[in-house]
Amino acid sequence: MQSAEQRAFLAAALAWTRRPEERHAVRMLQSPFSGVPQDLGAAYAALSASKGGLLDRLAQERSLAPFAVALRELEKIGDGETARQEIVRRFQLEADVRPPVPVERSELTLCEPAVPEPRLGMRATRPRFSASQLNAYVECPRKWFYRYMCGAVEDKGSSASFYGTAFHAALEALHGEFPRPGDADPAELSLKLEGLVNSAFDRHRNNFETPVEYELQRRRAQRTAKKYVEWLLAEAKRASFTVVGCELSAELEMEGYEFIGYIDRLDRDDKTGAVAVIDYKTGTIATSAAEYREKIRQFKDFQLPFYYWARTAEGDKVWKLALLPLKDALLDVQPIVLEVVPVPSEIGRSHSATGVIPLGELERARGRMIEICAELTAGTTTAFAVTSDPSACMYCAYAVACADRPYPPDQRFGR
Ligand code: SF4
Incomplete structure (x- = not known):
């Protein structure tokens, strides 16, 4: 008796005899009954999905030419019982010898179960990738599938996400007006941010579930904003800098894959001209530079490596990557900073908020980003x-x- 897989192969082959469309040939190719080694079958199925011309490609590969010939001959055979017998003979399928089961027809008679189709590979259709897309994939491939391939659930946002959006907007407006915080009057800076936070939250007022939730989040932002200004002024005193961009578009092509993102803040050191990439974080983040560097090493976070390469491609000398926590209003603002160094360096066990990241680790992260894009666009993944x-x-x-x-x-x- 034929297995379900054999019946699926037979169904695909019969479909091919009726209408020789490449998708039927691909289903046959991916079946073990095609006689084609599984890895070769998957590779040619992926090629078919991206470039077409399957039969010509098969004909050019010596070991696959017999399969191509069989497909050509089946095209001419017509359909029906003759075709079925020819497919069974040619691909050495077991004859389906199940005796017909006499059934008494009634309103409750079940129909024959459907033959499952072989799974086809899926591939990312979006022309551009983002670091957060790749982060989602490495965190959970199924989540990536739901979010980026199916668009399964509309993200309505949460009070945490609206807090982040409003705070980002307020800081963007602040630095647009005060690109050199060190030159500003501290009281004026603080007052300005207070007003900007109020107006940014006011724009999102209706997004919060209740007026109480809105008020709580606004007050949290006001307390955090004060700590932010204190930190900003201390930084500017230590080494003066100019904010050269906020919500800056970062676009980059790497080996044919296009990436896009937005850098929260880009600072240029007034003395050296080198730039620092700052990413505001209103959620939970690593608690030390070593922990964050380890996440990059383990390919769990691509955001700052991507920004590094995007700005480097623009001609900047990026010397520092920083995550700026804006979540906890009770704590002083203490960024997690990684200074980019050209030589390898051991990762310490230190709990310090500052550390280094060797250039080689950023290169490895870039390599892994390209590999993931290749995986996502190959069309060989049948399940996430x-x-x-x-x-x-x-x-x-x-x-x-x-x-x-x-x-x-x-x-x-x-x-
Ligand atoms: S396993 Fe399922 S529930 Fe968990 S993160 Fe992935 S998609 Fe979400």
Whole structure:
């Protein structure tokens, strides 16, 4: 008796005899009954998806030429029982000897189960990638699939995300007006940011779920804004700088893949001319420079490496990458800073907020970004794995649809 896989192959081959469209040939090619080694089949299926011309390509590859010949001959055979027998003979399928089961027809008679189609590869269709897209993929490929391939859930935002949006807008306006914070009057700077925070939150007032939530988040931002100004002035005193861009578009092509992002703030050191990339963070971040560097080393975060390469391509000498925490109104603003160094350096166990990152590690991150883009556009992935880290699912918008998600150890037996 034929297995489901054999029946799927037969169905694809019969479809090919009826209408020789490349998609039917690809389904056959990906089946073990095609006689084509699985890796070759997957590679040619991917080529077919991106460039077409499958039959000509198969004919040029000596080991695949017999399969191409078989397809050509099946094209001429017509459909029906003759075609079915020829496919069974040619691809050495088992004859389907199931005796017809006499069924008594009634209103409750079930129909024959449908033969599942072989899975086809999927590939990213968006022309551009972003660091956050790649971060989502490495955190959980299934989440990436839901978000970037299916657009499964409309993200309506949360009070945390509106807090971030409003705070970013206020800081952008502040630095547009005061690009050299060291030259500004501290009281004026502080008052200005207070007003900008109020007006930015006012624009988002209706996005917060309740007036109380709005007010709480606005007050949190006001307290954080004061700490931000204190930090800004101390920084400017230490080494004067000019803010040369806020929400700056960063575009870069790497080996044929286009990337886009927005840099929250770009500072130029007045003395050396080197630039620092600053990323505002209103959520949870690494607590030390070593921890953040480790995330980059493990290819879990591509954001600042991407900005590094984008600005370097623009001709800047980037000397510093920094994450600026704006989440906790009770703590002083203390950025996590990585200074870019040209030579390898051991990663320390220090809890310090400042550290270094060797250029080689930024190059490795760039290489991995390109590899991921190649994976996502190859069209050979037929299923996107779920993460093994249950904490990634905690705030995932797709959790309700994701039956395979991992559960925290203490909940595994409560499912
Ligand atoms: S619920 Fe978890 S496993 Fe499922 S998509 Fe979200 S992060 Fe991935």
